[in-house]
Amino acid sequence: MTVLVVRPQADADRTIARLAARGITAIAAPASRIVPVAATVPESCAATAITSANAVPAIAAEPRLRTLPLYAVGDRTAAAARAAGFAGAVSAGGGVGDLAAMILARQRPSDGTILYASGRDTAGDLEGRLRRAGFDVRRVVVYEAAAADALPAAAVEAVGSGRVTAVLLYSARAARLFGELAARAGLRDRLAHVPGVCLSPGVADMAKAAGFGHVRAADSPDEDALIAALEACLAGR
Incomplete structure (x- = not known):
């Protein structure tokens, strides 16, 4: 029983360790890699919002931001921000x-601009949600997930030999890229027999389009729920 974790390598390593603690063997199958993007942060803003720990290095390079409220999408992202010096970082504990x-409850449009430090590809439209509530939002792209050229040899071998019992998919883009890389490796037909366990219904829709014959979405868009969905899938529930 082997599970593929479709995340950039550093994130995949953390997930693999969590799965190992639960007795689940997993290997990394990154369909992308995180690349910093040079960016200019606004001179004046009232708070910062981040939807990924991958944004933390960029905002940590701006000491003046550490005195402002920082709103993070989940616990791990908030913890990464605190470790980088943002002592007051708070977690929304869920999705976008x-x-x-949380931002609507704690900030007012009159407080000033919300800096949204993000990746090039985003989901959930945080910027739009805040703008519709009257906020001035400055989205600054500080990293991107560059597509991988190929799947790792270990992942290709595991899928090709039929050892993979599930694939963890964290974003629609990752599902699409994984499908493309699998097809390039001659594994498209294999995906029809491997469950894709997905972070959200939107990811599940893309997984179907990418060739997965069976998909399952987590009950909520966080890793705890995703792992629970994986365990249910592996148990045949």
Whole structure:
């Protein structure tokens, strides 16, 4: 029983360790790699919002931001921000909708601009949600997930030999890229027999389009729920 984790390598390593603690063997199958993007942060803003720990290095390079409220989408992202010196970072404990709701509850449009430090590709439309509530939002792209050229040899061998019992998919883009890389490796037909366990219904829709014959979405868009969905899938529930 082997699970593929479709995340950039550093993130995949953390997930693999969590799965190992639960007795699940997993290997990394990154369909992309995180690349910093040079960016200019606004001179004046009232708070910062981040939807990924990958944004932390960029905002940590701006000491003046550490005195402002920082709103993070989830616990791990908030913990990464605190470790980088943002002592007051708070977690929405969920998805982008939860993050938007937290900002709306704690900030007023009159407080000033919300800096949204993000990746080049985003989901959930945090910027739009806040703008519709009257906020001035400055989205600054500080990293991107560059597509991988190929799947790792270990992942290709595991899928090709039929050892893979599930694939963890964290974003629609990752699902699409994984499908493309699998097809390039001659594994498209294999995906029809491997469950794709997905972070959200939107990811599940893309996984179907990418060739997965069976998909399952987590009950909520966080890794705890995703792992619970994986365990249910592996148990045949």
